[in-house]
Amino acid sequence: xxxFLDATAxxxxxxxxxxxxxxxxxxxxxxxxxAGIIADVRNRGDQAVIELTARFDRLELTxxxxxxxxxxxxxxxxxxPAHERDALELAAARIRDYHARQMPQxxxxxxxxxxxxxxxxxxxxxxxxxxPGGLASYPSSVLMNAIPAKVAGVERLAxxxxxxxxxxxxxxxxxxxxxxxxxxxxxxxAQAIAAxxxxxxxxxxxxxxxxxxxxxxxxxxRRVFGKVGIDMIAGPSEILVIADGDNDPDWLxxxxxxxxxxxxxxxxxxxxxxxxxxxxxxxxxxxxLTTLERREIAAASWRDFGAIITVPDLDTAxxxxxxxxxxHLELCVADADALSDKITHAGAIFLGAWTPEAIGxxxxxxxxxxxxxxxxxxxSGLSVMDFVKRTTLARMTPGALAAIGAAAETLAIxxxxxxxxxxxxxxLNRLNEG
Amino acid sequence: xxxFLDATAxxxxxxxxxxxxxxxxxxxxxxxxxAGIIADVRNRGDQAVIELTARFDRLELTxxxxxxxxxxxxxxxxxxPAHERDALELAAARIRDYHARQMPQxxxxxxxxxxxxxxxxxxxxxxxxxxPGGLASYPSSVLMNAIPAKVAGVERLAxxxxxxxxxxxxxxxxxxxxxxxxxxxxxxxAQAIAAxxxxxxxxxxxxxxxxxxxxxxxxxxRRVFGKVGIDMIAGPSEILVIADGDNDPDWLxxxxxxxxxxxxxxxxxxxxxxxxxxxxxxxxxxxxLTTLERREIAAASWRDFGAIITVPDLDTAxxxxxxxxxxHLELCVADADALSDKITHAGAIFLGAWTPEAIGxxxxxxxxxxxxxxxxxxxSGLSVMDFVKRTTLARMTPGALAAIGAAAETLAIxxxxxxxxxxxxxxLNRLNEG
Numbered sequence: 128x129x130x131f132l133d134a135t136a137x138x139x140x141x142x143x144x145x146x147x148x149x150x151x152x153x154x155x156x157x158x159x160x161x162a163g164i165i166a167d168v169r170n171r172g173d174q175a176v177i178e179l180t181a182r183f184d185r186l187e188l189t190x191x192x193x194x195x196x197x198x199x200x201x202x203x204x205x206x207x208p209a210h211e212r213d214a215l216e217l218a219a220a221r222i223r224d225y226h227a228r229q230m231p232q233x234x235x236x237x238x239x240x241x242x243x244x245x246x247x248x249x250x251x252x253x254x255x256x257x258x259p260g261g262l263a264s265y266p267s268s269v270l271m272n273a274i275p276a277k278v279a280g281v282e283r284l285a286x287x288x289x290x291x292x293x294x295x296x297x298x299x300x301x302x303x304x305x306x307x308x309x310x311x312x313x314x315x316x317a318q319a320i321a322a323x324x325x326x327x328x329x330x331x332x333x334x335x336x337x338x339x340x341x342x343x344x345x346x347x348x349r350r351v352f353g354k355v356g357i358d359m360i361a362g363p364s365e366i367l368v369i370a371d372g373d374n375d376p377d378w379l380x381x382x383x384x385x386x387x388x389x390x391x392x393x394x395x396x397x398x399x400x401x402x403x404x405x406x407x408x409x410x411x412x413x414x415x416l417t418t419l420e421r422r423e424i425a426a427a428s429w430r431d432f433g434a435i436i437t438v439p440d441l442d443t444a445x446x447x448x449x450x451x452x453x454x455h456l457e458l459c460v461a462d463a464d465a466l467s468d469k470i471t472h473a474g475a476i477f478l479g480a481w482t483p484e485a486i487g488x489x490x491x492x493x494x495x496x497x498x499x500x501x502x503x504x505x506x507s508g509l510s511v512m513d514f515v516k517r518t519t520l521a522r523m524t525p526g527a528l529a530a531i532g533a534a535a536e537t538l539a540i541x542x543x544x545x546x547x548x549x550x551x552x553x554x555l556n557r558l559n560e561g
Numbered sequence: 562x563x564x565f566l567d568a569t570a571x572x573x574x575x576x577x578x579x580x581x582x583x584x585x586x587x588x589x590x591x592x593x594x595x596a597g598i599i600a601d602v603r604n605r606g607d608q609a610v611i612e613l614t615a616r617f618d619r620l621e622l623t624x625x626x627x628x629x630x631x632x633x634x635x636x637x638x639x640x641x642p643a644h645e646r647d648a649l650e651l652a653a654a655r656i657r658d659y660h661a662r663q664m665p666q667x668x669x670x671x672x673x674x675x676x677x678x679x680x681x682x683x684x685x686x687x688x689x690x691x692x693p694g695g696l697a698s699y700p701s702s703v704l705m706n707a708i709p710a711k712v713a714g715v716e717r718l719a720x721x722x723x724x725x726x727x728x729x730x731x732x733x734x735x736x737x738x739x740x741x742x743x744x745x746x747x748x749x750x751a752q753a754i755a756a757x758x759x760x761x762x763x764x765x766x767x768x769x770x771x772x773x774x775x776x777x778x779x780x781x782x783r784r785v786f787g788k789v790g791i792d793m794i795a796g797p798s799e800i801l802v803i804a805d806g807d808n809d810p811d812w813l814x815x816x817x818x819x820x821x822x823x824x825x826x827x828x829x830x831x832x833x834x835x836x837x838x839x840x841x842x843x844x845x846x847x848x849x850l851t852t853l854e855r856r857e858i859a860a861a862s863w864r865d866f867g868a869i870i871t872v873p874d875l876d877t878a879x880x881x882x883x884x885x886x887x888x889h890l891e892l893c894v895a896d897a898d899a900l901s902d903k904i905t906h907a908g909a910i911f912l913g914a915w916t917p918e919a920i921g922x923x924x925x926x927x928x929x930x931x932x933x934x935x936x937x938x939x940x941s942g943l944s945v946m947d948f949v950k951r952t953t954l955a956r957m958t959p960g961a962l963a964a965i966g967a968a969a970e971t972l973a974i975x976x977x978x979x980x981x982x983x984x985x986x987x988x989l990n991r992l993n994e995g
Contacts, residue, residue: 244927266975378987419980472950544819
């Protein structure tokens, strides 16, 4: 059973604070191992990657077979049933449409002093996408990472995906093909991150690395950050459902369980102004937990980190949700738009009971890579913005420099930076001579 | 003397690669010390901060004097001469105008299936800005960090600035006042970062921390990342000047020296298609190096990391610049706009010889916090975007769910996530009943 909390109870604040700060992840310290692997790949390139892949994935590769060949990809993709292919293509089209609207605009203007100012966006040249192997090898994540990169205009997009014992996931390869990925390597772990960041004889280095992974992958991404850009380090998944009394408890139970089934560290929270709904959802969850395939995982998550909170009104629900800053927020209430206006921190909002969170995982259009562990207070989900960067532009005329140059000189002198001031003064002197 | 390189020489590629990979920073390993300081502040709050400030800054504080009082601020600000105040206000107004244009737009639309999609931007609630003490305590950096935060709508903006031996910089306090900063604490180092990230009895925690600092501050920012957001970890400053033969060598020399004077690890590079200009600028730099106040620092930077590269044409200059991905790029050529179009990676571009880089440091309008160490390949300068975050929005209608729900179910099943599929199926079943 999860925690039951009543927002009007005297001990609620302490209990809610404990819920917020519950440590859901044991950060295994793999940093030394990862440092060694990265150094090895930097020193020995392909050979290190090949040896590490033999050791960790029980797979013998050569420099020629590190990368999937076109023929292999075709043969594997041919195994995908038509209805799965159609579903991936529908998802890809919707994700592409949504993300195309995220492309930021260049700007340029001339101000009253005659200075022309602005900025310009350009894509990252080369990006690498990590895709986990085995059970967590999700084709939907390939679409969610690769499509924003391609929409942004990334010229070269490489995937690394481990294939333990040589077993590849045809759907992952098909998703990569649909998303326009250029290169696919059958390697994983810290060695794959090192190869993408520093390059080997066979793999050219990239400028940015995104995608989820285990503790080794996360530690490697932290280590290569600076040499390349990285996306956020994602934690266990979370959902918060705010529901009024007019809901189908089965729907809400399944929504809560769809996060709980991801991972024993996932967190599912229901906040409702209806004690009857609270009880009904709790009962429905217990019922599904007897039959779900992943019931052991889901039950552990629900037991350890789940919570059902009753509140006197929906304003209180919004305020509590803002303290959680959840990755996924469902608003299953009569006026979801009005409640949404009170939400200040959330990765993604799903409006109304007809919008289950799972729609957002696959075919809604918005990205499913979202900030976890309360980081929606300061960060956003993956988007086209992660694959572009801004160059600011400034052009002074002699007149503009005459208008604002002396102020720059004053500030340079006040900061003790003489050459800064002289570089402006030399130009102003020319104007005075003229 | 700096390196002289000729892009047409047979050994150029090796020499240029060496220039690109020159290690300009010794990363002192202070991580263990910093981990201890952070743990101490988390455990003992104010008392730890007070003891560490006594030890490192030789300053005795109490919980009551950690924060500058309004009266102290007024008294210090009153010392600032009018021309410096005017210069700061001009700079602030221009920076505010520029950054106001960066506010991203919310979007919402309804697609052909009837799904309403979009996103919404909201500000970070509370931000902290680190300002170095002593010589590197730059009021311009206060404006550059604080104004984007306030433009973004950050409600609570706190500054930490160490005051070794109790000496405060009145210009820093004035810049903070002009920028609308809400709280100023006279603490620094890793203890100040820990206090901002975790809070103490006196200092409320923030959600995002920006601003430059020494190795201890940088290590502390890396450690608290995840608990709060951080900006980039800035390296030594850099300038690349592309110039044709029609320039005043003194101007270019001063522009190169205005980076070199920052730091012995700074890097200044001139690329020109005019061997005569190359010689003239080199001579001018040597001349200024005999008189500049900061000539020892500038000479060391120019000697160890400076370079003058001659190229057969400006296209080659652009290609080399893109490999450098410089923090600051000056285009002192006849057609700067045309050359700018060939630049794919740069933090900030200064167009034409009338736009010295120092203008951008103070009064141009664009931000002077820019990506260093080749990170302009994948990242951007500080902006309003660093203080806002995006929440994605999705609302399905029954019709929209009927149109795309089955595809989501198919993908959920293919990924082995049964509850995901059931959460969609339960709703589709309702439609079929209806």
